[in-house]
Amino acid sequence: MKKGKYELRIDDNLEAVLKSIDCHKSSLNYPSYKSTMENLSEKYIALIKPIGYVLVDENTVPIRIQCFVTVGEAIETVINTCFETHNYLEAMMLNALADRILFGATHHLYELISTHYLEAQKFLSTRFEPGNSDVSMSVQGDIVDSMKREYALDINITEAYMISPMKSLAYYYEISDENCSFGIDHDCSACGAESCHQRKYIIRLHKENSMHIIQGIYGENLLKVLQRNHVILDAPCGGNKTCMKCKITAKAHGYTLSQEELERIPESEQKDVILACYHMVDRDLDIVLETPKEHIVETGFIEFDLKLPQIYTSDDGVKFGVGVDIGTTTVAVSLVNLSTRKVVGTKKKINPQKSYGADVISRIMYINENKSHTLGASIRSTIMTMTDELIVENQIVGNCIEEMVISGNTTMIYILLDIDPKELAVAPFKTVELNFEDYQSSQLFKSKSNFKVRILPWISAYVGGDIVSGLYATHMMDQTGNILLVDVGTNGEVALKTDNRIITAATAAGPAFEAANIKCGMGAVDGAICELQMDRDEFVIETIGDQEPIGICGSAIIDAIALLHKTQKIDDTGFMKQEVMVFDNIGIYPEDVRQVQLAKAAVSAGIEVLLLEAGLTISDIDILFLAGGFGSHIDINNSAYIGLIPEGILEKVIVCGNASLAGSVRYLFEQNSLHEIQCIMNKCEYLELSTSMEFNTRYVCNMSFGDLKIME
Numbered sequence: 071m072k073k074g075k076y077e078l079r080i081d082d083n084l085e086a087v088l089k090s091i092d093c094h095k096s097s098l099n100y101p102s103y104k105s106t107m108e109n110l111s112e113k114y115i116a117l118i119k120p121i122g123y124v125l126v127d128e129n130t131v132p133i134r135i136q137c138f139v140t141v142g143e144a145i146e147t148v149i150n151t152c153f154e155t156h157n158y159l160e161a162m163m164l165n166a167l168a169d170r171i172l173f174g175a176t177h178h179l180y181e182l183i184s185t186h187y188l189e190a191q192k193f194l195s196t197r198f199e200p201g202n203s204d205v206s207m208s209v210q211g212d213i214v215d216s217m218k219r220e221y222a223l224d225i226n227i228t229e230a231y232m233i234s235p236m237k238s239l240a241y242y243y244e245i246s247d248e249n250c251s252f253g254i255d256h257d258c259s260a261c262g263a264e265s266c267h268q269r270k271y272i273i274r275l276h277k278e279n280s281m282h283i284i285q286g287i288y289g290e291n292l293l294k295v296l297q298r299n300h301v302i303l304d305a306p307c308g309g310n311k312t313c314m315k316c317k318i319t320a321k322a323h324g325y326t327l328s329q330e331e332l333e334r335i336p337e338s339e340q341k342d343v344i345l346a347c348y349h350m351v352d353r354d355l356d357i358v359l360e361t362p363k364e365h366i367v368e369t370g371f372i373e374f375d376l377k378l379p380q381i382y383t384s385d386d387g388v389k390f391g392v393g394v395d396i397g398t399t400t401v402a403v404s405l406v407n408l409s410t411r412k413v414v415g416t417k418k419k420i421n422p423q424k425s426y427g428a429d430v431i432s433r434i435m436y437i438n439e440n441k442s443h444t445l446g447a448s449i450r451s452t453i454m455t456m457t458d459e460l461i462v463e464n465q466i467v468g469n470c471i472e473e474m475v476i477s478g479n480t481t482m483i484y485i486l487l488d489i490d491p492k493e494l495a496v497a498p499f500k501t502v503e504l505n506f507e508d509y510q511s512s513q514l515f516k517s518k519s520n521f522k523v524r525i526l527p528w529i530s531a532y533v534g535g536d537i538v539s540g541l542y543a544t545h546m547m548d549q550t551g552n553i554l555l556v557d558v559g560t561n562g563e564v565a566l567k568t569d570n571r572i573i574t575a576a577t578a579a580g581p582a583f584e585a586a587n588i589k590c591g592m593g594a595v596d597g598a599i600c601e602l603q604m605d606r607d608e609f610v611i612e613t614i615g616d617q618e619p620i621g622i623c624g625s626a627i628i629d630a631i632a633l634l635h636k637t638q639k640i641d642d643t644g645f646m647k648q649e650v651m652v653f654d655n656i657g658i659y660p661e662d663v664r665q666v667q668l669a670k671a672a673v674s675a676g677i678e679v680l681l682l683e684a685g686l687t688i689s690d691i692d693i694l695f696l697a698g699g700f701g702s703h704i705d706i707n708n709s710a711y712i713g714l715i716p717e718g719i720l721e722k723v724i725v726c727g728n729a730s731l732a733g734s735v736r737y738l739f740e741q742n743s744l745h746e747i748q749c750i751m752n753k754c755e756y757l758e759l760s761t762s763m764e765f766n767t768r769y770v771c772n773m774s775f776g777d778l779k780i781m782e
Contacts, residue, residue: 075221076182078120078139079441081174082111082167085350086289090166107163117144118168120175123217124183133245135183135194138217139176140225140238141168168237176239177287178441180255181298185447187245190516195244197256200231207231213240254285271351275301277359286351293346297425298440300448301359304593306586308427308436309347313587316346316425319358325349375545379411380741389472390414392457393734395536396478396486397421398430398560399584399593400699401452402731405460408472411739414464416731417456420593422448423485428586429560430481434495437485446488454515469519474511475734477526479534479561487514487525497760499531506744524737526747530756532576537563539733540697541572541750542743544726551692552684554677555729556715558583558701562673565754566680572750573683575757577676582662582669583624583700590656592621600703602629602652604637609652619653625703630658631666632708635775642774667773670714675768676759677716683757688716697729712775 084107088094093103118141125136145168152161176197184194200210214227217240226234233240256270270285273295286295293309293316307313314334321342327335328348335343393404404416423445426436433445453476461470476486480501484491493500509523526535537557546553546567555565562579565572585591592598596615599622603610611626613619622630630652634640639650644667651657681687694715696702702725710717726732737743759765 073125073220074123076122076124076179077441078122078175078178079439080115080118080120080171081178081287081290082115082171083289084108084111084167086287087163087166087170089288090170091162103159103163106159107167110160110163111167114145114148114164114167117148118142118171119144120171120178122175122179122182123221123223124179125216125220135243135245136213136216136240137176137179137183137242138213138223138225138238138240139172139179140235141172141175142237143235146235146237172237172239174287176241177255180243181442181444183243185442185444189447189450191247193246193248194255195246196254197241197243199239199241199256209242210240213242254283256285272354273351274354274356275299275359276356278361288350288352290351291347292344292349292351292355294440295351296346296357297436298442298444300422300444301425302420302422303346303425305347305425306428306581307347308432311345311347313428314345314589317343318346319360320344321356321358323349323355324353376411376736376739377548377742380408380739380743387468388470390461390466390470391472391735391738392460392474393731393738394453394474394476394478395539395728395731395734396449396453396476396482397536397699397730398479398482399424399428399581399586401449401456402728403453403456403460404731404735405457405464406735406738408738413735415460417460419452419456421482422452428581428584430479430491431495433485434481434491437490438492438495443488445485449482449486450515454517469521471511471519471521473522473524473738475524475526475737477535477539477730477734479536479563480528480531481534483525483528483535494531499758501528501531504528506748526734526737527751529574529751529754530576530758532561532578533563533565533574533754533756534561536730537565537574538747538750538754539731539737540695540726540729541565541567541733541754542746543729543732543736544695546572546695547746547750547753549693552686552690554680554691554694555697556673556677556694556701557697557729558673558704558714559698560584562669562676564673564676564680566684566686568684568686571684571755572753573680573755573757575676575680575759577672577759579669579672580665582627582665585622585624585627587665588622588627588662589659590622591627591662592623594623594625594699594703597621598623599626599652599656601705602626602633604633607637609633611653619656622652622656622658624700625705627658627662627666628704628708628712628714631663631775632705632711634658634663635712640775644773644775666712667775670712671769671772674713674715674772675765678768678772679759679762679765680757682764688718691716691719691722694719694723695726695729696723697726699728701725702727713772 120141123138127134149161149164198205200207210231211227217223270287273284273286275282284299303316305316319342323344331345389408391406391408395402401421402418405414407414423433426433481491481494504527511517511523512520514523526539528534540555553567557563560581562577565574581587597617597620598614599611599619600614601612640646644663646660646663649657649659709715710720
């Protein structure tokens, strides 16, 4: 962890602040106190600026991390003025608000430090606080003096060790190779302040035969506490209470369930099951975590030719390379033998960031709101874990990795590199320039072995390196004619290559094709319905692994919509009178149809606008490459029937699998990979659809079902 100054998040949960001054919803004065609290927060919140300062003392054994956190003196001045003018209620409220934000800021700093060291497989102790834990108060003076010298801070400490500004805390952690703190920052159980309103609650996570402890502060959203502690849940809406999928088992939880939970959770389970995003932390909990089901992630890809193979020679034995595709939903890693140019093995997993939201905007919002590198740490850890597993499974020893090549959409690469992604979410969607430079694994992944890491560059905020990699994998630059590449995923990227141009666009299709915002939808796991047919008004289903049906995945959603339209359960406008069950309590609902309409209209309208820009019609297309995991498993005929892909060129469709992963692997095998990627980048143009009236018009026209034609 580098020494430095860190801007920390503002935890201004006003309900928790009111409770800290013993004002509850049942109190007679609650409405007026709440109004006063809201007005004060709006007026003065800008004065509260939580900042953390960190110093690393490597001369101590164990290494000591000194911390100083303050919210500044501006709010302290306002509080003192309120007391002096006898505005005691306002003074008390602002004092409680400042305390809440100060203690929340220390917890945020703990997250930042612990996340950093966790990547290096190091752990933080619990907090050592002067005056507690047998730590002398003189240590507080030492920390303050060190901070003043290093950062030239205008802070002071009295002989009685009182800090000015008063809303400040000085403390330290120790670094260990063992996880002795179990994720506990401040150990409230060891503190005598039983009535402290900043008290943290213990959440015990039970999984198989192990138990792990995390903490939550009163008033924190339970889902966010679990997310922060790397608990992977299915939460495609990112905690907005719309998907109803963040179901957890919390034994004898004691919460009052919301109406939505009562409707969603069977009565027999309601004592022990809740939706995490609906509840705030206000008690100790025992949560039982299920072992995640194995997701079926597409790792196969179209074969590619090598124009000028790379020749690897080494005195240290056989060298290997690693190709990586980071998708919004999934991660795939291939280990390749650089001498034989063969794929040795491939791993695939669900992207651990999925519990922060199914789409990139949800994840950008989480990072902005929480000022957290948790998502970056999680994907870096996942990539290295998958790489290490491949090495062990293939019985490879020594420092065998020569190079890693990573492709992914722009947001995923921003998060991987801990680049602030907020500019990607607002017009004009600016991106930083990613130079063609190599990273070192020891720096990026904190790995003990060191090898070169190449990140494939992006075209724009929403057409990323995964599309560049796909263009490279399919040899589109080497082919004549008009070629479409369509990645039917969350971003819905489309690329059109003509003889002299490559035009690209992102259609923002959303996660419907991956079933994230479908009521009974789920990922491609054992038991997911993956194919639907109709036999005399009865659904014939096929599930992954031939298991008992537990939900429906994206490929079967397409089948269902097509079949329901053919049997007139859905009309051309998408109207559906009521839900239709395909198996027991697994069904297709009217709101599901709307989600598919929005997604398929975006992709088909995007294709049309690119054709219009190039002066072509659909009959001019020679090849349509259908890329991505979803595109590899859908029924092409049903996709064309509902208007997802143009019906007139079905015989020209080539399913190319995970083209992004293929491009990463091809990069490892070719001598002139960098030059070819640069040529692709120089040729690519980006067409922004969000401001295109033509796109908007065609988007609306493509919303309906039926015989869709390219508009002339």
